[in-house]
Amino acid sequence: MSSTGETNDVIDLSQSEPKYDPQPETLSGSKGNDLKPIDRLTEMPDDILSCILSFFSIRDSVKARILSRRWRYICPFMLNLDFDLHTVLGINYKARYSNGDSDMSWEDKSKFVTGVDQFLELYNGQKLDSLRICFCLGNEYAGYVDWWIRFAIIIKTKKLDLDFSASPESQSNNLYDFPCPLLPEGDSSQLKYLCLKSCNLGPTPNLVSRLISLKSLDLEHVPLNQSCADSILSSCLNHEWLRLKTSILPETLCIHGPSLHLKILIVHECYGVEKFEISSIGLTTFEYIGKVKTSLFLTFLDWKKFISGPPNTCRITRFNSLKQLELFVMVSSDFNLLSLTSLLNASPLLQKLHLLVSHQNHSYEDKI
Amino acid sequence: MSSSLEKNMLILRSSDGEEFIVPEVVAVMSKAIKNMVEDECASNTIPVPNVDANILAMVIEFCKKHDESEAEAASDLKTFDSEFVNRGQEALYDLITAANFRDVKELLDALCQNVAEMIKGKSVHHIRIQFLGYQLFEILTSNFIWNIWCDRDFD
Numbered sequence: 001m002s003s004t005g006e007t008n009d010v011i012d013l014s015q016s017e018p019k020y021d022p023q024p025e026t027l028s029g030s031k032g033n034d035l036k037p038i039d040r041l042t043e044m045p046d047d048i049l050s051c052i053l054s055f056f057s058i059r060d061s062v063k064a065r066i067l068s069r070r071w072r073y074i075c076p077f078m079l080n081l082d083f084d085l086h087t088v089l090g091i092n093y094k095a096r097y098s099n100g101d102s103d104m105s106w107e108d109k110s111k112f113v114t115g116v117d118q119f120l121e122l123y124n125g126q127k128l129d130s131l132r133i134c135f136c137l138g139n140e141y142a143g144y145v146d147w148w149i150r151f152a153i154i155i156k157t158k159k160l161d162l163d164f165s166a167s168p169e170s171q172s173n174n175l176y177d178f179p180c181p182l183l184p185e186g187d188s189s190q191l192k193y194l195c196l197k198s199c200n201l202g203p204t205p206n207l208v209s210r211l212i213s214l215k216s217l218d219l220e221h222v223p224l225n226q227s228c229a230d231s232i233l234s235s236c237l238n239h240e241w242l243r244l245k246t247s248i249l250p251e252t253l254c255i256h257g258p259s260l261h262l263k264i265l266i267v268h269e270c271y272g273v274e275k276f277e278i279s280s281i282g283l284t285t286f287e288y289i290g291k292v293k294t295s296l297f298l299t300f301l302d303w304k305k306f307i308s309g310p311p312n313t314c315r316i317t318r319f320n321s322l323k324q325l326e327l328f329v330m331v332s333s334d335f336n337l338l339s340l341t342s343l344l345n346a347s348p349l350l351q352k353l354h355l356l357v358s359h360q361n362h363s364y365e366d367k368i
Numbered sequence: 369m370s371s372s373l374e375k376n377m378l379i380l381r382s383s384d385g386e387e388f389i390v391p392e393v394v395a396v397m398s399k400a401i402k403n404m405v406e407d408e409c410a411s412n413t414i415p416v417p418n419v420d421a422n423i424l425a426m427v428i429e430f431c432k433k434h435d436e437s438e439a440e441a442a443s444d445l446k447t448f449d450s451e452f453v454n455r456g457q458e459a460l461y462d463l464i465t466a467a468n469f470r471d472v473k474e475l476l477d478a479l480c481q482n483v484a485e486m487i488k489g490k491s492v493h494h495i496r497i498q499f500l501g502y503q504l505f506e507i508l509t510s511n512f513i514w515n516i517w518c519d520r521d522f523d
Contacts, residue, residue, distance in 0.1 A: 039499065042501065055481045066492060
């Protein structure tokens with residue numbers, strides 16, 4: 001197989017209408033009906049052909065359209081659509097870009113968006129469990145991505161996963177703006193899980209209620225300013241799971257309000273945050289990884305588990321019902337183990353402490 | 369015959385008149401039969417038109433196995449499925465038609481997956497000749513550029 005052949009291989013996906021007819025008109029016209037391919041598989045109803053296609057990869061299911069006229073408009077039943085480098089552009093592209101230093105070319109990007117566009121245009125399923133799009137796309141493709149999201153909302157997708165993080169340095173100032181206005185109003189929305197990587201999420205105050213039906217929100221490399229963070233965190237009444245990862249956060253992160261359903265809060269390697277104010281009744285796990293030069297103001301807690309990085313200068317009011325505490329401490333030279341006592345004093349119901357201290361290459365464990 | 373029939377047994381009559389005595393739990397794996405039983409419009413004997421004795425026996429074998437082995441390991445059932453569907457194209461399509469018409473979802477999925485596996489890894493030429501009833505000369509005389517595409521294998 002030549003390399004040009006491999007590039008050609010994607011065209012069946014990215015060209016809207018195959019130029020070539022698999023059943024030459026001249027043949028069927030001149031020789032009569034007896035030469036038409038009539039066979040058992042072609043006679044099967046559309047539902048069966050769709051069912052067969054659903055066992056193919058996305059890429060193969062599109063390729064199958066060139067088999068014959070009968071197959072051209074058959075669309076697979078798929079409950080989970082997963083578009084990425086591999087499923088849309090094929091395996092050869094993966095090898096080409098796996099070393100990570102070469103940027104995605106403009107041609108490949110446009111092949112990708114056209115491919116996804118065409119798949120969704122012909123998709124006639126009635127519902128979708130999840131839609132995942134993983135590719136390096138910035139805000140210049142917002143027109144396409146908005147359309148995909150609109151499509152996902154219309155067919156009541158439960159989980160939406162947008163991962164646009166392929167090359168961080170080239171697009172940090174051109175992140176895709178997640179279109180909150182596209183989400184349906186009120187809590188009728190079927191969208192329960194939203195995962196954004198390398199996007200902007202900045203709902204204006206009148207739109208923030210559109211996020212209300214979400215159960216789980218996962219933000220990675222999504223910068224949040226104070227007003228956005230406040231409005232998202234205070235209005236997402238149904239959130240049970242929230243993760244913030246490698247994002248730029250505002251100085252103060254407030255999570256409070258009696259009606260919050262938040263059970264699990266995970267903050268990984270986020271920058272800029274100086275102070276947490278958490279008073280959420282239902283919270284069972286708070287996992288924090290990163291430097292702590294922060295103050296923690298925590299009240300009304302009913303936690304089972306608290307996992308944290310080094311708590312150097314924590315000022316903690318009280319962990320009223322903290323039962324399990326896991327600490328992983330990277331020790332600097334001036335670290336004093338006694339600084340942890342304030343943490344222990346504040347946790348009267350603590351039943352299990354798991355402390356892992358690592359000092360350069362050495363580490364020792366301590367369990368109570 | 370029907371008077372001596374045990375409780376919870378049904379008689380299925382194939383299109384060519386052969387009768388099979390089947391436990392009701394097995395028969396209702398077909399949604400179509402289930403609906404008939406629930407609506408109580410089924411007497412003891414349920415006609416299964418469009419499905420001949422040969423195919424009906426296979427479908428019943430499949431349903432019986434799936435009914436018995438609910439507790440068994442899923443991997444055993446998978447092995448059974450893959451052996452069960454490993455048949456010639458004709459029988460396969462008859463089974464698909466029967467499973468579709470009688471609405472037996474597990475069987476239909478196993479069969480469709482098998483057809484998909486048969487197609488995977490083959491070139492478009494190959495699929496057209498083997499599965500879609502194309503004649504070799506039709507493919508050879510079709511557009512040259514199109515032929516370049518047809519050499520591509522399915523992944």
